[in-house]
Amino acid sequence: MSDPIEAAIFETLAKADPKGVGGKSVEPADVAKHIQTEQWQRVLPKVRATALHLMRQGRLTITKKGKVVDPANFRGVTRLRLPTEAETAAALAALPPKPEVDDDFV
Known part of the structure; x- marks a missing residue:
């Protein structure tokens, strides 16, 4: 099952950057307004949290004044955009290693 907020982030980005070449960004508030036109402020913290989760996975980039944030x-004030290949690789490298499964105990 897909997260509706995650889907809204990528739908909003697709509208801003239909060719998917990157570089175009959107405000988290635009995504919140896409989800809920009225009272979009209530959704905004969830949009930001989901964006942060996606950034840690290397699927999204959060910028401030054009620079990638820590x-x-x-x-x-931040903006959301699709990551470059280098940004995705860096995010994936920063993830903790997955534990190896020992086949003898499975």
């Missing part, structure tokens, strides 16, 4: 420490 996912562990940022505040203020």
